[in-house]
Amino acid sequence: MAYSEKVVDHYQNPRNVGSFGASSDVKTRTDIGVGIVGAPECGDVMQLQLKVTAEGVIEDAKFKCFGCGSAIASSSLATEWIKGRTVDEALQIKNTQIVEELALPPVKIHCSVLAEDSIRAAIEDWKKKNGIAVAEEAHAH
């Protein structure tokens, strides 16, 4: 399968790789939301960490990804898109936008879903830590 240029670029030069500390440390920090989705036995694990201000603006984002090239590109792109946005704005990002931007083929759509899910999971985590009710939003895959 041929990859789009954008996927290759994110793969070779992933943006915002990393974390804000060991998993045990960030667990207790209220300015950081952590989302980990996927499972190693499925071949994909995405970890997204967000640094969020008290006003709910995403100051910084870091990712790590165990998955195919499209999954890596999707999560790298997601960090670019959410930086500087409010958490509510970030929740508007849909996997279909990622699919379009990266020109992902149909078999790789679930990799973009994973990126959307990781944004959700990280924001939920931040909200929970800060006592903000998490909207029960049904999202279909």
Place this chain on the structure above:
Amino acid sequence: MSVKTPIYLDNAATTRCDPRVVEAMLPYFSEKFGNSGSRNHRFGWDAEDGIETAREQAARLIGADAKEVIFTSGATESNNLAVKGAAEIYAKAPAGQQGRGHIITCTIEHKAVLDPCKRLQREGFDVTFLDPPADGVITAEMVRAAMRPDTILVSIMWANNEIGTINEVPEIGRLCHEKGAIFHTDGTQWVGKMPTDVERDCIDLLSWSGHKMYGPKGVGALYVRRRKPRVRLAAFIDGGGQERGMRSGTQNVTGIIGFGKACELCLAEMEHDRERLLKLRRRLEDGLSGRMEVVQVNGHRDRRLPHIANISFGFVEGESLMMGIKDIACSSGSACTSASLEPSYVLKGLGVGDELAHSSLRLSFGRWTTEEEIDFAVEAITKAVEHLRKLSPLYDLYKEGVDLSTIEWQHH
């Protein structure tokens, strides 16, 4: 050091046709273009002579008599003919009834054996699919434990195409002869690379393929034992009665000529090729294990083919790894590389941890693979794995000392 890229390390998928094979084939496209079934003129005789020479070359490679070799379109057809053809003849009850007899195979066979066995199961045969142990080797003891008085057929591959492990073929064959069951083995990855003698190895039916041993694609053979016991098969391609009626249809003359030549070359060069391939495999495996941590060579340590290495690189996913080594043509057991998004059933069958199954590469060598290419591969793979481990949340957890199996993952 300079190598020409991309480099080809996927010889278990297919091999380049040896130029000497191509040369042998050429006249049969042009001046010797006849149909071997034309019994009344020079053109037909030339084609027939060519085919009979090829049959002798093929028979010699496996220690058989030329009369025992049937040419087919490849190992898939040979496997189908052997398994379904023998089941039909040796069935204990007619079609449509249950209790037609017992067949033993294993879960890590190629699909070309597994799927025919599954079909036979639906058609009233009892089939035992043996699970391999962690080292991947199917032993005679495992087969013995599964044997029943009504076992009619055992089909166990000689060596596995994904991990290269070698099953206990002579021992299983001996057991089958002792118990009166027919023994078929898929020798696609073995024959031509390793010494083969159907007498010594107690084989009744043996499949192999041209394009895995420097011959052309679309041609293979099935050895069918003629004495002690005389094995009979039901044909499923009916027509002009070619290949002793077991495989009707005008023969693929050019393909068969190439197949025969490839067999002859493999026999002549086997010892030399084998030593060389084993050295290359060791160079690759030692090179990668020496450079990185959590590198696992899959399959039995020693009972493995010289030309296949299957290696898992912990914490990195196979498809993304292949993306990082664009200059190397190879295969992966990762789900992301397969159309079905399922990880390799062979690695799973071995109980290789799921994440390690996703992290695997199969690198396989051939007659033209060089040490420089191996060194290039070691370098490129090491670089790609290091790049991806920097991105891997699993590698972080490993570095923090977290046992990955204790984490509750959010499956979706």
